[in-house]
Amino acid sequence: MIEKLNNITMRSVIEGVIIAVGFFFAYQVRYDGNVPPFHIYQFWVLFIPLAVGRLATNALFGLHRRKWCYVDGPDVIRAAEAYAIFSVVPLLLRLTLPTKWTLFRIPMGVIAIEFMISLLGALSARLLRQTLYHRNGATVASRDVRRMLLVGAGIHGVTVAEEMVRNKGMHVVGFVDDDPLKIGSVIAGVRVLGPISTVPEIVREHEVDEVLVCIPPAARPGLNLNGPGSPLSVRTTVVPTLDEILDAEAPANGSSSSTLLARPRAEGKVQIPAPSTATSIRGKTILITGGAGFIGSSLAEKLAPNNQLLLFDLTFSDKPVGFTRLLKHPNVRTIQGGLLEDGGKLRGLCQQADMVVHAAAVVGVNRVCSSGRETLETNYVGTSRLLQALEQNKKLERLIYFSTSEVFGVNSFRVDENSPASVGPIAESRWSYAIAKLAGEHLVQSYYRETGLPIAIVRPFNIFGPKRTGDHAMLRFILSALSGQPLEVHGDGSQIRSWCYIEDFCSALLAMLEKPQAVGEDFNIGVPGNTVTIYELARKIVALSESKAPITFVESPFPDISIRVPSLTKAENLLGYKPLYDLDSALTLTIDWYRRHWSFFSNNARSVAAGAHHVRGLTSRSVANAP
Numbered sequence: 129m130i131e132k133l134n135n136i137t138m139r140s141v142i143e144g145v146i147i148a149v150g151f152f153f154a155y156q157v158r159y160d161g162n163v164p165p166f167h168i169y170q171f172w173v174l175f176i177p178l179a180v181g182r183l184a185t186n187a188l189f190g191l192h193r194r195k196w197c198y199v200d201g202p203d204v205i206r207a208a209e210a211y212a213i214f215s216v217v218p219l220l221l222r223l224t225l226p227t228k229w230t231l232f233r234i235p236m237g238v239i240a241i242e243f244m245i246s247l248l249g250a251l252s253a254r255l256l257r258q259t260l261y262h263r264n265g266a267t268v269a270s271r272d273v274r275r276m277l278l279v280g281a282g283i284h285g286v287t288v289a290e291e292m293v294r295n296k297g298m299h300v301v302g303f304v305d306d307d308p309l310k311i312g313s314v315i316a317g318v319r320v321l322g323p324i325s326t327v328p329e330i331v332r333e334h335e336v337d338e339v340l341v342c343i344p345p346a347a348r349p350g351l352n353l354n355g356p357g358s359p360l361s362v363r364t365t366v367v368p369t370l371d372e373i374l375d376a377e378a379p380a381n382g383s384s385s386s387t388l389l390a391r392p393r394a395e396g397k398v399q400i401p402a403p404s405t406a407t408s409i410r411g412k413t414i415l416i417t418g419g420a421g422f423i424g425s426s427l428a429e430k431l432a433p434n435n436q437l438l439l440f441d442l443t444f445s446d447k448p449v450g451f452t453r454l455l456k457h458p459n460v461r462t463i464q465g466g467l468l469e470d471g472g473k474l475r476g477l478c479q480q481a482d483m484v485v486h487a488a489a490v491v492g493v494n495r496v497c498s499s500g501r502e503t504l505e506t507n508y509v510g511t512s513r514l515l516q517a518l519e520q521n522k523k524l525e526r527l528i529y530f531s532t533s534e535v536f537g538v539n540s541f542r543v544d545e546n547s548p549a550s551v552g553p554i555a556e557s558r559w560s561y562a563i564a565k566l567a568g569e570h571l572v573q574s575y576y577r578e579t580g581l582p583i584a585i586v587r588p589f590n591i592f593g594p595k596r597t598g599d600h601a602m603l604r605f606i607l608s609a610l611s612g613q614p615l616e617v618h619g620d621g622s623q624i625r626s627w628c629y630i631e632d633f634c635s636a637l638l639a640m641l642e643k644p645q646a647v648g649e650d651f652n653i654g655v656p657g658n659t660v661t662i663y664e665l666a667r668k669i670v671a672l673s674e675s676k677a678p679i680t681f682v683e684s685p686f687p688d689i690s691i692r693v694p695s696l697t698k699a700e701n702l703l704g705y706k707p708l709y710d711l712d713s714a715l716t717l718t719i720d721w722y723r724r725h726w727s728f729f730s731n732n733a734r735s736v737a738a739g740a741h742h743v744r745g746l747t748s749r750s751v752a753n754a755p
Contacts, residue, residue, distance in 0.1 A: 147250075154238045157241050158237040182246065190546075191210060207254075211250070222239065273298055276340055277303075279303075279340065279351075280305060281310050283691060308323075315541065328361075337363075339365070341353075344620075407434075411434065412435045414435050415481040416428055417486050418488030424487045427634050429452055432454060438477050441463075441488065443464060466510075467509075474514065479517075494686070496557065498557075506564075512571060515572065515581070530586055531568065534565070534689065535549045535587065540694075556686075573648075583648065584651070589652065589654025609669050614677060615666045615680070616681075619684045624693065628653065635708075649702060652695060652696065668711065668715060
């Protein structure tokens with residue numbers, strides 16, 4: 129973090145110097161080196177505000193986040209836009225201020241010349257840094273080092289690349305990957321040079337010594353790195369995944385579900401952390417929309433002993449809350465209603481609340497793809513109505529708005545809260561969910577800025593655990609494994625996810641409710657340490673459930689997300705967020721829970737395994753928790 133800050137600071141200092149020098153030479157050029165005394169005075173008064181203004185504009189355009197050694201065409205365009213937009217400010221002052229404000233009326237010639245010199249200086253600095261970077265890379269590569277090409281720019285390939293960058297005896301010339309959205313981008317400081325079919329050409333052009341295959345086992349069959357009619361001229365090595373290193377082979381087919389369900393978890397194999405329920409929140413009235421759902425009811429269990437809870441949902445029948453004791457808890461009141469249908473009821477609840485957790489939403493990829501209108505109206509319009517109802521609540525201490533990790537698009541690797549949002553084309557209805565949630569983020573932030581509403585935004589990254597129902601990959605895999613049915617993996621299973629256990633996620637939510645520094649902030653919450661491919665997840669579930677269910681690969685019925693991994697730096701610094709559950713221990717707890725509650729799920733295990741939209745009792749109009 130400190131190194132990153134220093135790099136950004138250094139780039140800002142250099143750019144500030146360039147701007148000041150550009151301003152100085154603009155006067156020199158405009159007046160042929162004979163600058164009048166008044167304009168010399170004008171320069172000394174205005175060069176600092178001008179430099180600060182330009183740097184602030186550059187920050188708004190995100191120029192400070194891009195390392196100069198990776199600058200490309202779009203960065204040049206963005207820099208030109210930033211410099212041009214700020215130049216409008218002194219131009220407007222020149223044209224609109226009366227003559228008595230001469231000090232602030234910079235000559236138009238100076239404005240134009242300063243714009244050109246500063247922009248050219250900024251671009252030259254970036255080009256120089258990029259040239260030095262590539263020259264150093266060429267120098268390193270010219271020494272006695274091995275030049276490596278990595279096949280696969282997923283989490284496995286990125287991990288290998290990061291290790292090799294630290295190894296002075298190796299030089300990574302680039303990635304190859306068949307994902308068109310990755311080609312041309314820079315991942316972990318390494319450029320994706322092209323698709324896998326271009327390996328022979330890249331090997332020749334970049335004088336590659338060795339090709340490392342960094343893709344999951346399911347994607348390796350049929351992989352051909354040879355050129356037309358000739359084998360690859362360099363050594364090819366398959367880099368095993370961690371699962372392969374640990375020899376975690378999936379069991380063979382043939383066990384019955386009854387045997388699996390009767391089999392207790394073997395003690396001592398997995399370390400299980402003790403769940404933490406400690407919270408300083410007491411004596412509050414807390415409204416949880418989507419309170420009957422998986423996350424809402426899990427959070428409510430931790431808040432109910434010392435607070436009054438208002439759980440608001442469309443239905444409380446056959447929902448995750450039914451697996452808890454909340455429905456009979458003296459501190460819990462359940463209110464059946466919808467965000468769109470029951471405005472008066474919602475307003476009354478909002479006026480009572482000291483805190484609000486807005487988790488209600490239409491969720492599930494299948495559901496979203498088939499019900500785009502309902503998704504947009506419930507998730508955005510419903511949020512708008514909630515905010516309107518809360519605007520008059522002067523005692524409100526906190527509103528947590530549930531967004532989604534999908535706002536970062538198809539390739540979200542170690543994304544932080546400043547990473548740009550990205551969604552797919554409008555023709556793909558899957559993105560209606562992310563669009564609605566992203567619009568909700570902007571609306572919530574607008575209320576914070578304009579009315580002071582004490583909000584905080586959370587973006588969950590693949591939350592799982594006991595009690596989850598509905599359309600969810602983890603649930604389908606577990607029920608399939610326990611029933612001995614095939615685990616159906618979409619595509620080749622190379623999609624990458626980081627999985628967060630519900631206990632860890634609730635600890636982050638409690639911190640967001642408790643800590644004053646959370647107000648006005650947004651947080652990515654997940655567990656990067658629990659990152660695996662979907663295929664590896666399926667294998668883990670089969671192994672941990674001691675199942676012999678097969679894993680099959682099917683075509684994905686919707687556009688999928690390639691990689692989804694958060695950066696936790698902000699949550700760690702502001703919330704003190706420290707996830708406790710590793711993937712194996714969390715999966716063990718979850719699998720054991722579903723095994724104990726098999727009677728509820730058994731009638732639907734086969735349909736869920738096949739990708740059904742709902743589990744028993746979940747109606748098509750249910751409002752569940754955000755994933």
